[in-house]
Amino acid sequence: MSDAAWHARIVCGNEVGAGFLISAHRVLTCAHVVRWSDTSAVTVTFPNHRELGPLSATVAVHGGWSGDAADPGDLAVLELDHEVPLEPATFAPPGAELGEPAPTLVAYGFPQGYDEGMLARYQAVPGALVSDEWRQLEAATAHGQALAPGFSGAAVALADGRVVGMVTTIAGTRDGRVGRMLPTQVMARHWPELGALVPTPDHGPDAVRRLYTLVRRAVAEGADCDPNRLYVDAVGPFGPPLPEGGFASLGAAAGYVQWEVPEGEAVTRFADRLREALDAGPVPPAAASWSPILVELDHSGAGADQVTVEVSAYRDGQRRRVGSHRLPRGAVRTYVQERIDEAFTQLAPDADELITFVLPRDWLNEPVAHWECGVDDSTPLGCAYPLVVVDRSRHRSGRLRHQLAKKWQKLDTCPGARLHRVDCGVPERPPSLRKRLRDDDADLAGFAFPPATAQPHFEVGLNTPVPVLLWPRTGCPDTDRHGGPCSGTTFLDELAGSLTGVPPTELPRHVMALRETAAADDEPDRHWAKDLQLLWDDPRCFPEPAASLHSPVA
Numbered sequence: 267m268s269d270a271a272w273h274a275r276i277v278c279g280n281e282v283g284a285g286f287l288i289s290a291h292r293v294l295t296c297a298h299v300v301r302w303s304d305t306s307a308v309t310v311t312f313p314n315h316r317e318l319g320p321l322s323a324t325v326a327v328h329g330g331w332s333g334d335a336a337d338p339g340d341l342a343v344l345e346l347d348h349e350v351p352l353e354p355a356t357f358a359p360p361g362a363e364l365g366e367p368a369p370t371l372v373a374y375g376f377p378q379g380y381d382e383g384m385l386a387r388y389q390a391v392p393g394a395l396v397s398d399e400w401r402q403l404e405a406a407t408a409h410g411q412a413l414a415p416g417f418s419g420a421a422v423a424l425a426d427g428r429v430v431g432m433v434t435t436i437a438g439t440r441d442g443r444v445g446r447m448l449p450t451q452v453m454a455r456h457w458p459e460l461g462a463l464v465p466t467p468d469h470g471p472d473a474v475r476r477l478y479t480l481v482r483r484a485v486a487e488g489a490d491c492d493p494n495r496l497y498v499d500a501v502g503p504f505g506p507p508l509p510e511g512g513f514a515s516l517g518a519a520a521g522y523v524q525w526e527v528p529e530g531e532a533v534t535r536f537a538d539r540l541r542e543a544l545d546a547g548p549v550p551p552a553a554a555s556w557s558p559i560l561v562e563l564d565h566s567g568a569g570a571d572q573v574t575v576e577v578s579a580y581r582d583g584q585r586r587r588v589g590s591h592r593l594p595r596g597a598v599r600t601y602v603q604e605r606i607d608e609a610f611t612q613l614a615p616d617a618d619e620l621i622t623f624v625l626p627r628d629w630l631n632e633p634v635a636h637w638e639c640g641v642d643d644s645t646p647l648g649c650a651y652p653l654v655v656v657d658r659s660r661h662r663s664g665r666l667r668h669q670l671a672k673k674w675q676k677l678d679t680c681p682g683a684r685l686h687r688v689d690c691g692v693p694e695r696p697p698s699l700r701k702r703l704r705d706d707d708a709d710l711a712g713f714a715f716p717p718a719t720a721q722p723h724f725e726v727g728l729n730t731p732v733p734v735l736l737w738p739r740t741g742c743p744d745t746d747r748h749g750g751p752c753s754g755t756t757f758l759d760e761l762a763g764s765l766t767g768v769p770p771t772e773l774p775r776h777v778m779a780l781r782e783t784a785a786a787d788d789e790p791d792r793h794w795a796k797d798l799q800l801l802w803d804d805p806r807c808f809p810e811p812a813a814s815l816h817s818p819v820a
Contacts, residue, residue: 270427271314271352273374273383276323276344276419279306284375284383284420286429287312288463290349293323294453295419296434297331297342308344313383315352322347329456338399339456340434341448355421357464358428360451360525363390363401369424370406373433375417386411388422388445390430400446401431413445422447451525458517461524469524469533477537481520484544491543493519498583500536501527508582511614516540556652556774557581557617558807559609561602561634562624564658566592573598577605579612580808586612603640606647620774620807621653624661627728631716631739631799635781648781652774654802657728667805669731673709674771674804677733682767683709686732688723690714690742690754696722703730709770712761713737714754716799733804734770736761736777739797753794760794774802 272287276295283299293310300308308323323344330339363371368389376383387410391402403422405412413436422431431447454460462478465471484491493513500523513519523536558580566572575598576590589605606621613619623634634655635648647653660666677683686708688699703711703726711732716739717724727735741754768776777800784793 270355270374271312272355273312273314273421275311275313275376275381275383276300277309278302282376282378282416283418284373284416284433285310285344286419286421286432287350287352287354288343288460289354290352291346292326293344293346294421294432294460295342295344296432297329297340298335298434299419300325300342300344301333310344310346312350312352313381315350318350318352321350327457327459329453335435336397338397341432341453341456343457355423355429356427357450358424358430359465359467360449362424362428363422363430363449364392368392371403371422371424371430373413373417373420373422375413375420375433377411377414377416380416384411386413386417388413390447395449395452396446399448399452400434401449403433403445403447405443412443417445454521454525455518458515458521461521466524468528468530470530473533473537474524477520477524477533477540480537480540480544481517484516484540487544489544491516491540494582496536496539496543497523499539500532501529505529505532507584512582555618556620556804556807557613558620558622559606559613560585560622560624560808561606562658563598563629564626571595575601575605577602577609579609581612581614581617585808588612599637600641603638607640619651621647621651622807623653623655624658625655626658627717627725630655630657630801631718633739633797635799646781646785648778649785652778654774654777654800656801656803660728660803661808666729666731670733670803671805673731673733674806677709677770680709680770682765683734683770685758685762685765686711687758687762688713688727689758690752694723696726699723700726700730703727703732708732710734710736710765712758714752714758715742716740728801733802734773735801737799738794739799741797757794761798764795771804773800 274285274287274293276283276285276299278300279302281299281302283295285293285295288294303325310321310323312318323346325342326345327343329341331337371388371390373386373388374383375386387406388403389406391404396402413433417433420433421429422433423429431449432453433445433447435446450464454464459478462475466474493516494508497508497513497519506527513522520536523532560578562576564574566574571594572592573595574592577588579586579588588609591601593601625632635653636646639645639647639650686703686706688711709732711727713724716737719742738754738757741757742752764780777798780795780798784790784795787793790796
């Protein structure tokens with residue numbers, strides 16, 4: 267150990283500590299050792315290669331330590347002013363500091379009066395980490411060098427020289443017989459790039475190196491890659507859920523996959539998704555970051571009056587079920603009101619909620635936007651929150667989900683979309699309407715009548731990948747008998763004017779404002795938007811496969 271080239275002595279102001287070389291130009295140490303780097307020079311020397319002389323260094327990475335001995339993130343990466351011709355330290359797999367019997371660990375530090383360094387022998391205490399941050403160290407012998415000021419930042423190594431952690435604090439007794447170290451996996455949590463140097467049994471070294479090469483490329487290129495989406499794609503629906511609050515950076519997500527996801531191919535999948543994103547170049551921003559509360563209603567199969575209800579909330583791309591029940595149809599509204607209120611507790615504090623009713627095709631005209639928020643709040647749901655409906659058959663169709671997702675990629679940057687009218691009294695056969703919608707690559711279709719009035723025409727709109735359908739819940743009972751302009755024509759005229767310049771991604775919010783305006787009108791029942799129904803269908807809001815409601819009959 268005493269002749270290992272990579273041990274370093276660090277001086278910053280009045281602080282003296284240790285460190286260790288991890289590449290030709292980088293040294294790891296404690297953040298508190300270089301706490302005065304803003305006003306004092308940082309000098310690094312290598313006691314076993316004195317011919318190199320003192321080297322200047324700057325703090326390139328700070329682990330987030332905020333000043334107290336009990337604060338996490340006491341790690342800093344120093345950038346040397348030039349490369350050194352020394353072999354850097356190597357790392358052991360996480361947990362190698364433990365065993366039966368416990369291995370002896372050695373730290374190389376620089377207590378007062380020993381500028382050339384001293385060695386201290388310790389053992390790691392098994393069990394949980396202290397505050398999920400530190401591994402406790404206890405002296406291996408009753409005599410010999412104890413941890414003392416000057417050991418902070420020293421590598422803690424096995425007898426063969428492989429590093430398992432870094433000394434951070436001396437605690438417990440005055441003679442330094444007890445101390446703490448940051449294990450390598452915790453160091454990598456505060457500086458994810460370290461993960462490329464530390465072997466992990468579940469992931470091959472080549473896969474890990476490739477992962478961090480891509481992460482560095484993404485950072486260097488300033489690529490806009492969503493770490494949360496990449497994580498969810500990499501671990502799949504059965505992997506560990508996204509941590510509370512998600513990931514602050516791409517490196518943090520990569521490190522979490524490496525250290526916390528045991529499934530061997532997760533690192534490779536994360537790297538593959540990241541590579542695809544980088545090769546694809548800049549992409550338009552996704553649809554408004556809606557956080558859906560999903561209300562699924564379906565015929566239960568247990569009788570005409572029985573309905574199966576399931577309520578879920580989406581957070582960070584993960585679906586969280588709130589409740590599922592079979593109920594008489596008359597009890598559905600109260601149950602939904604209560605579960606929606608509960609679902610809000612699952613959303614992130616800054617989430618943009620979107621109430622989404624997934625309905626059977628024959629229930630698409632249900633007045634769900636007029637349902638009250640609750641027993642003590644008579645505000646219509648559609649006036650309190652953005653609220654849309656989705657056709658259940660379409661929600662479960664892989665073909666239409668794929669086609670709709672492609673449509674929305676184009677709509678993300680669209681400042682507004684043209685309304686394709688389906689008027690009353692126009693002798694257009696369903697096949698002709700289907701051809702018109704496909705030829706025009708329609709994004710928005712407005713119907714002058716409710717679904718039951720001309721079901722074949724309405725089904726054309728549902729079975730063609732038109733992302734947005736709008737219609738009045740009440741209106742003309744017969745599309746063929748008109749003596750002149752009707753309420754449906756007025757509806758489409760007003761709707762076309764109202765939608766001018768509104769991005770399709772913002773339609774749920776815009777329609778909520780229209781509903782509020784109609785409700786506040788002096789004659790709300792005569793306002794053209796009083797019964798406006800919006801089918802707004804963006805599959806990207808629901809990244810998991812559509813789940814089947816459980817049949818209570820089975």
